[in-house]
Amino acid sequence: MRTETKKNTKEKSTSAQGLNFDVLHRITDRAYWLALEMIHLANHRPLKEKGEPKVGGHPTACASSKHILAAIHLVMRKPEDYLACKPHISPLDHAFNFLLHNFRDKEGNRMELSDRQVAMRNLRHFSKTGEPVFQSYHAESDPDSFRYYPSGSVGIPPVNALYTSLGYAFAKDHGYDLQEDPTFYCIMGDSEFREGSLMEAMPDAGERQLGNLVWIVDYNRQNLDGTRILNEEALGGSDADRICRLGEANGWRSVKLKHGKIREKAFKKPGGEELKRVLDEEITDFELQALVSSQNLKLIREVLGKKSAKLQKFLKELSDDELGKIFYNFGGHDIESLVEVFQEAKKHPKRPTLLVAYTIKGHSLRCAGHSGNHSAMPEEDELIEMSKRLGTSHEDPFQDFDSSTAEEKFLVTRRKELTEGIEKLIKQIEQRKENWLKEVRAVDFPTDFDITALKFSPIAHTQWMWGQIAAKLDRLAHGNAKAETENDKQWAKVAKYFMTMAPDVGSSTNTSPNMNGKLYGDIGQEDFEAEYGAKDTKAPDVVPHLDKRTGHIRFEIAEGNCMSAAGSFGKFFYFTGIPFFPSMTIYDFFIKRAHDQLYYNLYWHSAFATIGTPSGVTLAAEGAQHSWKSDFQIPNCVTWEPCFAKELEWILADHLRRHFTQENQDRESVLIRGVTKGIVQKELLERLKKQKRFEGQTDSEILETIRQHTLKGAYALIDYQGFEDYRPGDNVVHLFAMGALVPEALKASDKLLEQGIYANVFVVTSSDLLLGNFAYHDTYEHLKEGLGISGNLYLHSINPKEISNRGEWLSLKSGRVPIVSVHDGEPGLLDNIGSIVGVKHHSLSVRKTSKSGTTWDIFELHHLDAESIAETAEKMLKEAAEEEFVVNPSVL
Structure with a gap:
């Protein structure tokens, strides 16, 4: 099935819109071919290592959305509009932007042709020298990323578009000067539409009257695993019918676009109404998909004739070419029909629009409609054949239309409207950002909020x-x-x-x-509670x-x-x-x-x-x-x-x-x-003031030090350094506690002190900053330098005298400072402290599902209570003391 628009066909235009849709279809054919070339190059790069995963690129998914994207890019999209695409059609989106010259470098400057060509050759390529590349799916780093949503996660970007729309409404209702009225176009697959995230968000868009939101379901009746085969009797119709009912039930305008203009024209002829009835009522999606996949016009004619005797005369008068044009004229592949739906959506400012557009996966490819075509790649001979029909070069594919063509003349005008408009808008946004950053320099940000109530809340x-x-x-x-x-x-x-x-x-x-x-x-509606005094x-x-x-x-x-x-x-x-x-x-x-x-x-x-x-x-x-x-x-x-x-x-x-x-x-x-x-809030300052390092300092000076450490991920709430008989490697253990379990660590420390064990207590405020990725990048500086945690091996003489001989060296007692961490969460939050510094570490954490009860009951259940902490600390000290100290004979 091939449906590229030939240049020698009689061109038509709609007087109401002043658009030549034959020209638009030819631009679409070129854009799709460019996308195929991008994908082909990505999958045939030299120096590919053996065993590398396939690159892919989803040419058939691009095919089913190509006319939807064309209607948006070539006609509907304004500079301020937003776009969320299903991930698999990103190469095609880039191809349209290539033709629209809508690529920009990192400084925001429009790319010249040579740079645009480099980008097109670099789909799914790693940029080693800063050359422009495209990620597998839409990403902010792409050269054409203005106002589209990263699309690697299906079911999520359309919802973000929904709430960005709400953000604009909120901003305008709060008096912000936004001289924009964007439309949010979101393309998703029919199988993707089963994602719960989409259906969960639909009533919100309806209730909040987000009329600038347009969701387009690319209804190609297939998913990754093959043809979607649904129980239409149980659903009360096709999945398209179900989707439309769902939209209406949630406050949306639902539009099912099944037929294109060629079909609509045929329906008006004698016998055409019966053809429409058969297509709408007698053929299920599964049967329709089988007919599409067959690409057999003789079979299609026979099946339609068997569905209704009334169609025999109508079908007999159609040539195979005419029948093919009618049968394959799905609404989602008719740019004029799509534009009409999008324009109608703008007339309903308080109702979002849900468009279900019938399409064909693999449209115009040999594998069109085939059940297993999700990952299918056209062979090179098919690309060469396509390039010949389009008058392009497979060897040098990434070129604009010739300046004398109707296509290029249209694109020149469209670029001025869209691409130049985007550049103007970018400058306005950058100016607004610059103005804000100048304004915010006048703010002397306080370090807290001076919450007065805290002074009168001893327990909070x-x-x-x-x-x-x-x-x-x-x-x-x-x-x-x-x-x-x-x-x-x-x-x-x-x-x-x-x-x-x-x-x-x-x-x-x-x-x-x-x-x-x-x-x-x-x-x-009215506030009836106020009206009725309720x-x-x-x-x-x-x-x-x-x-x-x-x-x-x-x-x-x-x-x-x-x-x-x-x-x-x-x-x-x-x-x-x-x-x-x-x-x-x-x-x-x-x-x-x-x-x-x-x-x-x-x-x-x-x-x-x-x-x-x-x-x-x-x-x-x-x-x-x-x-x-x-x-x-x-x-x-x-x-x-x-x-x-x-x-x-x-x-x-x-x-x-x-x-x-x-x-x-x-x-x-x-x-x-x-x-x-x-x-108990006063315990913070009371404990801190007992530390030797804070002697002579005011409360505010102490708290400022702790604030700085808090913002680095942890601070010492109990620190026995400088106390008499404080011997690291012998009677010292570090307790790291987080959140609500800090009081348990404090009680454990007090209990251990009664036994002559000095348990320092470190309050972890952020495991990410102290122990996670952020800490990794600065080699855990705050843990090691700010808090002074190390894996040092401490040597102690049994007899407090100067060591003078080999025997006395061998009698030395050695030990490190072990660590016990306690936190209300899974072990991974704090369980790597010991491995970072090289000491024994036991992580007390939540390792099983919980029960109801008092916090004391539950802390005891999970061994997070003070008694468990103290017992674990004693155990860790004992294990640390058993570490063997071996002196290499060569040093004696």
């Missing part, structure tokens, strides 16, 4: 402190109270960019003040509004949606120059429900905070099933787990400073784990 927990900070920033941004203190005045300069969101856990994660009368949204004055007012005083976005129990929204708002500075900082609260255990979305956010360097609270087995009585705490260690995110409330102040203040000043490269995001277990 980290989730409470989160609520205090969030509420204060909200008051400064949206409240009526004026900033009185210098601390408030500085935070007030940036507070309006701070926003909160939660998947139905806002009130249970101490975020109620940010919610109370400040939910962003429009319910489309407001619950003991709970936050959750009726949403669209005005500037709103700063919280409420979600149903849909963690994935909330995470995608956080990631989308967190990219707003990158996209627009507006430095939104979204902070979402979520029960820590349920981060796993949004793990794919979390990874996607971090992969594309989104700036946001995830407040995972409450977390771990410290949940105890409430959630035995919800207690497993995972060690994520994903790049571009710092995980924190503070113990004392003051630590959380320091952590958030520092991260907000980094965000607003853009000093957050490769650490744009934070995961902060909190608990609802209260801790």
